[in-house]
Amino acid sequence: MGKLVPDAQIDLQLAVLEGDKVTACSAQPAVYADIATYALADQTISGANYTKANGDVDGRKNTCAPAAGAVIDFSGTATHIAVEKSGALKEVFTCTSQALTAGGTVDFGNLVHEIGDVS
Numbered sequence: 001m002g003k004l005v006p007d008a009q010i011d012l013q014l015a016v017l018e019g020d021k022v023t024a025c026s027a028q029p030a031v032y033a034d035i036a037t038y039a040l041a042d043q044t045i046s047g048a049n050y051t052k053a054n055g056d057v058d059g060r061k062n063t064c065a066p067a068a069g070a071v072i073d074f075s076g077t078a079t080h081i082a083v084e085k086s087g088a089l090k091e092v093f094t095c096t097s098q099a100l101t102a103g104g105t106v107d108f109g110n111l112v113h114e115i116g117d118v119s
Contacts, residue, residue, distance in 0.1 A: 003118040007060055010115050011052050014062035018050055019083035019090045022066050022108050024100065026076040032089040035082050040100050043070040043108060059116035066108040075102045081111060 022045055025038035043066045055061045064083070078098045083090040093111050100106055 005118050007054075010060040010117075011062075013115055014052060014060060014113060017083065017090045017113055018047065018062070018064070019085040020045060021084050022064070022111065023082045023084065024070070024072075024078040024095075024106060024108070025080045025082050025092075026078065028080045028092055028094075029082050029089060032084060032087060035084060035089065038080070038082075040074050040076050040078050041070045041072040041106050043067065055114045055116060057116065059114060061112055061114040064111040066111075068107045069105045070108065072100045072102055072104045072106055074100075076100060078106070081108060083111065 021042055023035050023042040024040045025035065026040055027038045029035045029038055045064060045066050049064050049066055051063045053061055078095060078100050081093045081095050
């Protein structure tokens with residue numbers, strides 16, 4: 001018996017993780033309150049920053065492309081990117097460690113979440 005989850009259903013699963021702000025953090029936040037503790041820089045995002053497409057191997061992916069030039073609020077080393085929405089932590093990505101200096105700017109780059117096809 002074959003297995004199938006239509007792309008439209010996978011896209012709905014991906015949409016659950018979409019946020020309205022990304023934050024560069026100095027450590028991995030485990031809950032929403034941790035974001036404020038570890039925050040170095042943040043950027044507002046919207047649905048327009050997200051693009052759903054076929055996955056790199058199979059399934060579907062959702063790519064968030066925040067605008068460049070987020071202002072750095074606090075100096076420190078960014079190790080994680082948190083995605084939040086309306087007071088909830090949606091997901092956390094690791095990033096290449098980067099020293100950030102308050103008053104400068106940082107580019108978040110693309111954040112990609114992928115869900116494979118059922119097997």
